[in-house]
Amino acid sequence: MSPPLQIALIGAGLIGRAHLSRIEASPDCACAAICDPAESAQALAAERGLRWFPSQREMLAAMRPDGAIIATPNALHVQGAVDCLESGVPVLVEKPLAESLAAAQKLVDVEARTGVPVLVGHHRRHNPIVKTAREIVASGEIGRLVAVNALFLIRKPDDYFDVAWRREPGGGPVLINLIHDIDNLRFICGEIESVQAMTSNATRGLPVEDSAVLIFRFANGALGTATVSDATPAPWNWELSSGENKAFPQRDAPCCLIAGSEGSLALPELGLWRYEGKAGWREPLVLESRAVEPVEPLAEQLRHFCAVIRGTETPLTSAADAARTLAVVEAVAEAARTGAAVALTADSIPSGARAA
Numbered sequence: 001m002s003p004p005l006q007i008a009l010i011g012a013g014l015i016g017r018a019h020l021s022r023i024e025a026s027p028d029c030a031c032a033a034i035c036d037p038a039e040s041a042q043a044l045a046a047e048r049g050l051r052w053f054p055s056q057r058e059m060l061a062a063m064r065p066d067g068a069i070i071a072t073p074n075a076l077h078v079q080g081a082v083d084c085l086e087s088g089v090p091v092l093v094e095k096p097l098a099e100s101l102a103a104a105q106k107l108v109d110v111e112a113r114t115g116v117p118v119l120v121g122h123h124r125r126h127n128p129i130v131k132t133a134r135e136i137v138a139s140g141e142i143g144r145l146v147a148v149n150a151l152f153l154i155r156k157p158d159d160y161f162d163v164a165w166r167r168e169p170g171g172g173p174v175l176i177n178l179i180h181d182i183d184n185l186r187f188i189c190g191e192i193e194s195v196q197a198m199t200s201n202a203t204r205g206l207p208v209e210d211s212a213v214l215i216f217r218f219a220n221g222a223l224g225t226a227t228v229s230d231a232t233p234a235p236w237n238w239e240l241s242s243g244e245n246k247a248f249p250q251r252d253a254p255c256c257l258i259a260g261s262e263g264s265l266a267l268p269e270l271g272l273w274r275y276e277g278k279a280g281w282r283e284p285l286v287l288e289s290r291a292v293e294p295v296e297p298l299a300e301q302l303r304h305f306c307a308v309i310r311g312t313e314t315p316l317t318s319a320a321d322a323a324r325t326l327a328v329v330e331a332v333a334e335a336a337r338t339g340a341a342v343a344l345t346a347d348s349i350p351s352g353a354r355a356a
Contacts, residue, residue, distance in 0.1 A: 059203050121317075149259075152227070162224065236253050
């Protein structure tokens with residue numbers, strides 16, 4: 001058996017600590033160092049008996065880990081990843097890939113030049129529910145894709161907004177939360193070619209949106225909608241309905257409906273609806289529930305990252321692929337600002353991502 005890979009953790013905030021706990025539980029890797037200027041991060045490193053550095057550059061000058069996880073604030077993702085790639089260190093970059101498409105382009109270019117792999121932390125792709133839904137749609141089991149409806153409706157606690165950046169544009173549910181659902185839709189249903197959107201901050205009155213409604217047109221001709229709000233008590237969201245994150249109390253409620261010409265699929269329960277014989281609205285529909293073995297997505301993502309480092313697997317979510325999800329999010333912001341439909345053309349997507 002190969003010795004555990006040495007993984008540096010760059011950023012030791014909430015998600016960084018979530019990654020650290022998975023590293024500590026993994027047979028594939030161990031934490032080589034923590035890079036974060038905060039006193040709390042230095043204390044965490046001392047508590048775990050790990051090397052501590054105030055930045056990735058100082059860490060890379062002192063050691064070369066087998067890989068690094070970038071879990072810093074969004075605006076620091078690209079620079080942290082570029083520093084690692086230039087030193088030959090593969091990276092797992094938390095979502096979103098970058099704070100803008102222009103920044104994402106830089107990372108896509110550096111990955112192409114260095115040949116060092118990037119995996120992006122759209123961790124839901126590692127959930128067997130999402131993988132099975134993708135297989136059902138791709139196989140044609142529900143026929144031609146017709147329409148999709150995704151929901152993210154939840155109530156964030158008031159003290160969530162005590163953190164200043166969460167009250168400002170860019171800190172709202174579209175970029176922070178719905179980006180996961182948008183990535184799911186791309187992964188399961190195919191590329192999105194245009195969007196329309198409206199946002200509102202009427203409930204809380206903060207500078208950031210608390211609600212949004214989106215309309216998508218997929219490249220395969222299907223239409224889709226997404227409704228998002230972090231200001232309502234509701235179970236219709238992936239966090240509560242999937243059971244993926246044990247910090248949330250699980251509720252039995254759908255959060256994504258995928259309609260095809262021969263059947264339809266409800267997520268996350270993987271309920272497949274279709275006719276057994278004659279089709280028509282007066283005929284009885286039959287429900288089949290698909291079962292999958294539960295897998296903890298962050299742990300599976302870490303296993304996959306170790307395989308990417310060893311060269312036995314290719315990134316499930318590459319930098320180029322994640323840039324396309326970011327392009328949809330930016331198109332949503334533009335559509336909400338202008339009131340017009342925004343097409344995702346070749347010019348609006350980073351060059352290395354156009355064929356992702």
